[in-house]
Amino acid sequence: MSGPLTHIDLDTVHQFSAGIGTYASARLVTLSDGRERGVRVIEMRSGGGVEIDVAVDRSGDIGRFSFNGQTLSWHPSTGLTAPGLMDQEGDNGQGFLRGFGGFLNTCGLDHIRQPDSDKGVTSNQGQIDQVHYPLHGKGTFQPGVIRGYGLVDDVDVPYVFCEVEFCQGMSFVSALRLRRRIEMPVGAQHFTIRDTVRNIGSTPATHMLLYHFNLGFPLISPGTEIDLGGDPCIWRSHEHAPTAPFLSPDPRAINAISVFDHGSDKGRVTVTNRLDGMALQLEYPSAQLPYCQVLRMTAPGIYGLGIEPCTTAARSRQEARDRQEMIILHPNEQRHYCLRVALTENET
Template sequence: MAELYGRHETAATLAARGGQLSQFAGVRLVTLADGAERGIRLLEFRTGSGLAFTVMVDRALDIADLSHNGRAIGWHSPTGLRHPGLHEADGEGGLGWVRSFSGFLSTCGLDHIFGPVEVPADSYNYPYRPTVKHGLHGRIGTCPARLSGYGERWEDDRCILWAEGIVTQAAVFGENLELHRRIEADLGGNEVRLTDRVVNAGFARTPHMLLYHVDIGYPVIDEGARYVAPIRDVIWAAHAANYRAQNVGYHTCPAPITGFREQVWQHDMVADADGRVPVAVVNDRIGLGLQVETRAAQFPCAVQWQNFQSGNYVMGIEPSTHHVLGNLAARDRDEMIWLNHGDTRRYDTTFTVLDTPAAIAKSEARIRAISPQPAEDYPTPSGHFPKVHAQS
């Protein structure tokens, strides 16, 4: 049963109190009309509990804004929500992605994640294309979706707000991969459920990699905000050669720093008895946080991104199918996921707003019960990258 405004509601009781559900909550399709964002379709979700978020139909059904009771949780960069028609996929030596990078959720893949690289293209059997050049974090994030549907649906006394669509990443003599995405939230709820299926719709054996760039900004990210995770081992840090130079460890956020150079970490996480891995970012001062829960079998790798640069102040939680070692290393280590025609991989993720000190404490207690994380802000990276396997 939906809980709204401190009472249990049904479709009938809410209908008696308003002409449409949209008075309280719902999903609405709008189109942005100005600047670099012009022409992007957005789905606006409101659960009635204070949770609100927007889904970019024309950018892989990624989530742009996420807020609770007017307090921002998601991050926006100076680029804004740039229309995909303006995106330069091969620009700046493979770094064109950073000119379109903004929002709470940026999906990376579907056949490449991490830095620019050139890889063999033998499986596509085209003599004029012996290799494929990939830019930073792949192509899928700026591909428009075909919207299958959206709206509100009552199941008995539970009301689900939902949207579905298909995003295609394809080339002649190349990959033909589809991302089937469904997004749900409950009336009166504080969580967003994301279900993805990646399907090889083509007939060539095709590599598959996936990473979610879950980017959290101010006011959740602020001086003293904490990263809480069931970390078994800190595997790697991009800045290990100058580990303490910026006086920023993995666990606690500083205030914005002019001239800060990004720091990237990879952690080895422990899953709970059901195979789930919860990670949270919490701000005790304002009593607000976000928990991101994934499945270890689907995302065996966990990356943490810190960019505390003034004007680009953000921290990212990045569940990944592969290690930060990248595309070529995944092939060399026999860890690449290869999809034949019709093969499918599924990914289930839940984003939960922690809107009170009690909710923060409950999430933190659960995470610590799975595994205590290193108390040291600068744990020595082990350099041990466990073997990862494709989901069966």
């Protein structure tokens, strides 16, 4: 694939237009209706057909992701629910599902997967000796702080960027900060997410992270294929074929979850729709995210695919400890994560 600006230099652009910002940009807007009211969004356009909406007030996650005007992300009926309307602890700890959706939901920063309880690592408040964690943790759907955004056109490879951060903390217990920078080169069909999670508190804190990427119709439709490069499946929620081509929506379908163990230096997941003429590839260092969870949703109206790189394959906090996969961040200690999302040509 090559975008309209890929092979055009800046001097040429200025000959025909007011500048490259006409085609590639980052713009801050605020949603103002329904459950989305008040959510700030940075609209990023590469000029090569890729557009993403970075929801500042949903942990810097990505709402709509489209290519040439065609939406590729999976969305629920509720839209980008504002953080003030979220109650992660509600619905027996399943409150995450009332805001889940869009291209990316960041899960953590200290817990992922099903609700759980655990003894705190340390605390200087004696009454807090047991912590309850909702589905995918308490760091989801957090209001953010904007550190910067815009078009950088005075470099050899111009790019559009945004940088946001949020803090998940509780006095006397822990404080974790995620700082996120998203960059997309002008004219490109790819973008990169770079995250740093730092313990900004005064006590050690547990750390888990899962990136919940959600793809929907028409990219996900009958015949869509999933390829994890031969990495082995090490867990299934029930007996099913995790990488089988998608079939038509089935009213009897239940969500199917599987976990894969990356055996090479890179985690690489490719989702291909040959009829649509499009493939999406997600890449990241397996040293940072050694596992990938796959969620297949195939019921009518709830039809899509979740690709979920994560720090642990454990189904509970105790199992994570047993597997030596529970990360402990000490004060001022940090972890880095880098993920690349690209649209590629289908193989013939």
